[in-house]
Amino acid sequence: MFIEPSVNRKNTPFQKGQIEVICGSMFSGKTEELIRRLNRAKIARQKVEIFKPSVDKRYHEEDVVSHNDTSIRSTPVNFAEDILLLSGNCDVVGIDEVQFFDEQIVSVAQKLANQGKRVILAGLDMDFEGKPFGPMPKLMAVAEYVTKVHAICMKCGDLAAFSFRLSDSKQKVMLGEKDSYEARCRKCFYEDKR
Numbered sequence: 237m238f239i240e241p242s243v244n245r246k247n248t249p250f251q252k253g254q255i256e257v258i259c260g261s262m263f264s265g266k267t268e269e270l271i272r273r274l275n276r277a278k279i280a281r282q283k284v285e286i287f288k289p290s291v292d293k294r295y296h297e298e299d300v301v302s303h304n305d306t307s308i309r310s311t312p313v314n315f316a317e318d319i320l321l322l323s324g325n326c327d328v329v330g331i332d333e334v335q336f337f338d339e340q341i342v343s344v345a346q347k348l349a350n351q352g353k354r355v356i357l358a359g360l361d362m363d364f365e366g367k368p369f370g371p372m373p374k375l376m377a378v379a380e381y382v383t384k385v386h387a388i389c390m391k392c393g394d395l396a397a398f399s400f401r402l403s404d405s406k407q408k409v410m411l412g413e414k415d416s417y418e419a420r421c422r423k424c425f426y427e428d429k430r
């Protein structure tokens with residue numbers, strides 16, 4: 237069960253570090269859930285820093301933006317280690333599109349949590365082939381909490397855990413939206429997978 241940390245009885249920020257991973261397919265609500273947790277931490281007067289890989293400029297240069305248009309200001313970074321330098325004395329670190337980071341993101345998340353920070357990471361657990369994506373499996377292993385969210389299958393309306401690519405491209409990294417990807421359940425994903 238995911239337990240949302242809050243302020244302690246002396247009304248000082250939560251001091252114990254932890255790692256939370258939010259994973260799922262495209263359109264499953266990972267970014268919305270990340271933004272929800274970060275906004276609640278802000279309401280609790282905790283100091284929050286948000287990062288995303290600079291490669292992700294789909295909706296906005298700097299903001300983290302959901303498919304439903306909710307957004308939060310973030311700092312784009314080129315390398316996972318940049319986050320260590322830029323997170324300073326904050327209480328909570330939020331990171332979106334984590335699948336695009338190199339493996340260093342795992343030790344970065346651990347270092348931040350060991351410093352007493354709450355680290356919330358959101359990312360795709362599987363790529364367009366249904367294979368584990370980048371550092372996500374390792375992050376899920378070292379996290380205290382893993383939340384898997386689900387989209388709606390665009391073929392049958394069931395819960396979707398897969399991201400179906402609509403084009404023939406075989407590149408692992410191919411940015412896109414509804415024009416390029418569709419959320420699918422297992423059955424509908426493998427039925428059409430070439």
Ligand SMILES: Nc1ncnc2c1ncn2[C@@H]1O[C@H](COP(=O)(O)OP(=O)(O)O)[C@@H](O)[C@H]1O
Pocket residue numbers: 260261262263264265266267268269301302303304386387388389390419
């Ligand atoms: N197939 C779908 N299933 C669920 N939500 C969808 C779907 N297609 C579009 N959406 C929209 O996407 C929003 C979630 O967006 P977002 O949090 O950015 O997801 P993610 O970060 O997981 O890609 C939903 O609230 C909904 O408005």
Ligand SMILES: Cc1cn([C@H]2C[C@H](O)[C@@H](COP(=O)(O)O)O2)c(=O)[nH]c1=O
Pocket residue numbers: 261262263266267294359360362363364365399407408409410411412413417
């Ligand atoms: C499946 C898959 C996705 N991508 C890209 C497509 C989008 O730009 C992001 C995922 O964004 P979301 O917030 O989770 O909707 O990743 C990719 O590059 N390769 C893939 O296999």
Ligand SMILES: [Zn+2]
Pocket residue numbers: 389390391392393394420421422423424425
């Ligand atoms: Zn389906």
